Amino acid sequence: MTTDRRQPQPATAAVHAGLGIDPTTGAIAPNISMSVNNAFRPGDGAFSAAEAGDLVDLPFLYARWTNPTVRQLEQRMAALENAEEAMATATGVAAIAALFLGSLKAGDHLVISDVCYAGAREMADRLLPGFGIAVSAVNLTDLDALRAALRPNTRLIHAETPCNPLLRLTDLAALAEIVHAHGAKLSVDSTLATPVGTRPLDHGADYVIHSLTKFINGHGDALGGILCGRKADLAAIRSRSGVYLGAAMSASNAWLILRGIDTLFPRMAQIGASAQIIAEFLARHPAVLQVNYPGLPDHPQAALAQRQMAFKGGLLSFRTRHPRRLAALMPDKLRYIHYAFSLGHQRSIIVYLDTAEMMQSTFHLEGAADADYRRFAGEGVFRLSVGLEAADDLVADLDGLLALAD
Numbered sequence: 001m002t003t004d005r006r007q008p009q010p011a012t013a014a015v016h017a018g019l020g021i022d023p024t025t026g027a028i029a030p031n032i033s034m035s036v037n038n039a040f041r042p043g044d045g046a047f048s049a050a051e052a053g054d055l056v057d058l059p060f061l062y063a064r065w066t067n068p069t070v071r072q073l074e075q076r077m078a079a080l081e082n083a084e085e086a087m088a089t090a091t092g093v094a095a096i097a098a099l100f101l102g103s104l105k106a107g108d109h110l111v112i113s114d115v116c117y118a119g120a121r122e123m124a125d126r127l128l129p130g131f132g133i134a135v136s137a138v139n140l141t142d143l144d145a146l147r148a149a150l151r152p153n154t155r156l157i158h159a160e161t162p163c164n165p166l167l168r169l170t171d172l173a174a175l176a177e178i179v180h181a182h183g184a185k186l187s188v189d190s191t192l193a194t195p196v197g198t199r200p201l202d203h204g205a206d207y208v209i210h211s212l213t214k215f216i217n218g219h220g221d222a223l224g225g226i227l228c229g230r231k232a233d234l235a236a237i238r239s240r241s242g243v244y245l246g247a248a249m250s251a252s253n254a255w256l257i258l259r260g261i262d263t264l265f266p267r268m269a270q271i272g273a274s275a276q277i278i279a280e281f282l283a284r285h286p287a288v289l290q291v292n293y294p295g296l297p298d299h300p301q302a303a304l305a306q307r308q309m310a311f312k313g314g315l316l317s318f319r320t321r322h323p324r325r326l327a328a329l330m331p332d333k334l335r336y337i338h339y340a341f342s343l344g345h346q347r348s349i350i351v352y353l354d355t356a357e358m359m360q361s362t363f364h365l366e367g368a369a370d371a372d373y374r375r376f377a378g379e380g381v382f383r384l385s386v387g388l389e390a391a392d393d394l395v396a397d398l399d400g401l402l403a404l405a406d
């Protein structure tokens with residue numbers, strides 16, 4: 001028995017939170033609970049989510065609502081984000097959809113960061129207006145632009161920091177003040193920061209979203225998402241989106257992701273150290289025109305990065321001369337870095353994101369917003385997700401490739 005009642009440090013919560021010793025077997029490692037149904041006594045359950053109040057206060061009934069293994073993951077993520085409650089979803093995009101469709105209704109207005117994960121931006125642009133939800137895309141680093149965009153019916157502001165793929169940051173405390181003065185709520189996609197870097201709720205956000213598919217699972221073998229926030233807010237969203245939209249996480253994915261989180265802190269320490277070395281190498285390289293990484297002193301928001309990010313992340317983007325030619329060489333010439341989409345795995349991944357294509361498919365930015373995108377991305381950026389390989393091997397891989405840039 002311990003008498004120590006301090007809150008555990010986050011690194012300790014990453015291996016302990018949500019874990020209970022199995023009462024029947026004494027197992028210390030989490031067991032996967034595959035059962036879809038759990039037996040209950042008449043009167044203990046609820047037949048309709050609308051009647052149930054907070055579903056997580058009920059006994060386990062049906063795995064679409066939550067499940068013992070999924071619940072362990074929810075409790076661990078809530079602890080890591082300093083949140084009262086968390087709801088796991090099948091993917092990161094499902095967590096964003098659960099929030100948008102579970103907390104907004106026809107007649108409401110959403111402000112979304114003009115640059116953020118493509119799936120979120122496209123969902124807001126293509127799906128929500130069809131449900132009567134108005135959407136404005138705003139550069140959330142420009143607080144005057146945010147103030148000008150707010151309307152009486154603005155209910156939610158959705159930010160992403162650092163944002164994918166520019167690595168532009170958003171000042172969460174400043175944003176939260178404006179959003180709350182307006183009576184709206186602030187959600188933050190913190191996938192790139194991870195809870196190791198930033199805990200958005202501590203900076204005033206109301207909701208935090210992660211694609212668990214990325215650094216948090218960290219092994220490229222499970223899709224997942226999480227929405228963290230206040231108990232009352234999450235109860236309402238779980239009873240609508242969790243039950244009626246149905247994008248529940250599977251128990252086996254929850255188990256894999258819990259296992260990924262066990263090593264989150266040491267993985268991120270190594271990935272962050274390597275990303276810093278690689279960013280500095282790229283910044284010195286004559287074929288490289290620009291590097292976007294919050295850990296570099298010449299990042300336009302380096303002071304904010306120091307204030308808001310305990311860890312500067314494992315993702316960076318950079319511009320080179322002749323990027324299309326270089327991109328075409330990558331699948332064959334890179335030894336360790338895979339040419340692929342996605343990010344946050346144990347193996348490094350690179351992809352070329354052409355600005356003209358991004359403008360056509362996802363961002364549709366015009367005027368000053370287009371100029372701001374190009375300030376970070378030029379005609380296109382390479383997005384590099386740093387893995388767990390030795391930093392020297394990754395630098396050698398990139399050095400060999402960049403020699404072919406001219």
Ligand SMILES: *Cc1c(COP(=O)(O)O)cnc(C)c1O
Nearest residue numbers: 091092093117164191211213224
């Ligand atoms: C990948 C990603 C998502 C979407 O997550 P999925 O698990 O692929 O659905 C959302 N936000 C960010 C920042 C991402 O990188």
